[in-house]
Amino acid sequence: MLQFISAGKRHGMRWAPLRCNLKVVPGETVWLSGPPGSGKSVLVRMGLGVVAPDSGSVLVNDTNIARAAHGVRQKIRRTVSAVLDDEPPVAVPAVDWLATGLWCAGRPWGRCVKSAKEAIDGFGLGADAAHPLNGLGRETRFAFQLARALGREPKLIMIDWAGAFAAPVPVPVLDAMLRFVAEGGACLVIGAMTDTVARLGGRQAVLDPPGQAV
Numbered sequence: 001m002l003q004f005i006s007a008g009k010r011h012g013m014r015w016a017p018l019r020c021n022l023k024v025v026p027g028e029t030v031w032l033s034g035p036p037g038s039g040k041s042v043l044v045r046m047g048l049g050v051v052a053p054d055s056g057s058v059l060v061n062d063t064n065i066a067r068a069a070h071g072v073r074q075k076i077r078r079t080v081s082a083v084l085d086d087e088p089p090v091a092v093p094a095v096d097w098l099a100t101g102l103w104c105a106g107r108p109w110g111r112c113v114k115s116a117k118e119a120i121d122g123f124g125l126g127a128d129a130a131h132p133l134n135g136l137g138r139e140t141r142f143a144f145q146l147a148r149a150l151g152r153e154p155k156l157i158m159i160d161w162a163g164a165f166a167a168p169v170p171v172p173v174l175d176a177m178l179r180f181v182a183e184g185g186a187c188l189v190i191g192a193m194t195d196t197v198a199r200l201g202g203r204q205a206v207l208d209p210p211g212q213a214v
Helices: 040-048 070-077 094-103 109-122 138-151 171-182 195-200
Strands: 002-008 020-024 029-033 055-060 080-084 156-160 186-190 203-206
Touching: 002 040, 020 029, 020 186, 029 040, 040 055, 040 080, 040 156, 040 186, 080 138, 094 109, 094 138, 109 138, 138 156, 138 171, 171 186, 171 195
Parallel strands: 029 186, 029 203, 080 156, 156 186
Antiparallel strands: 002 020, 002 055
């Protein structure tokens, strides 16, 4: 599903990450931790195909995403969802923002709006659906981000959100995450596996400091 093979990114004279070897298979959640600057966020961007590795390769669905043709990359990205901390919240109603995310996955707009409303109600987020996304608290925005990621019906979800799952997440959203993995989805989460997220299961991987081999 997702595999980093000796993948590395050079930043001047240092590498972050350096020679990373990591595999996330269907039906698995991997929690990736490591010190600041070790390349955790860069790894996610390489998995999304928006950053190309300077060494090694990154395979998504057995395809080297950095070397794939544009059309192939677009097709692969429709099977991948991302929850990114650095995505700036916009001043649009949360339900419209969620619908737009589904539309970008290649669905008709009318179906996207209907699916967004159903997802929000099902995830217990209906009270905030009409509020502008940039007016919501950080914890609520994370829940909406996760709801949008799951609503795209991906094969792979990558989460790079500081403190992900540290605060309580609506139970229906957690249940949806569990179903996603149980049904063969793969998930890569930047963060340590703690007692708070033990219910989600998975395994822990550690990215070594910059300039060191993994």
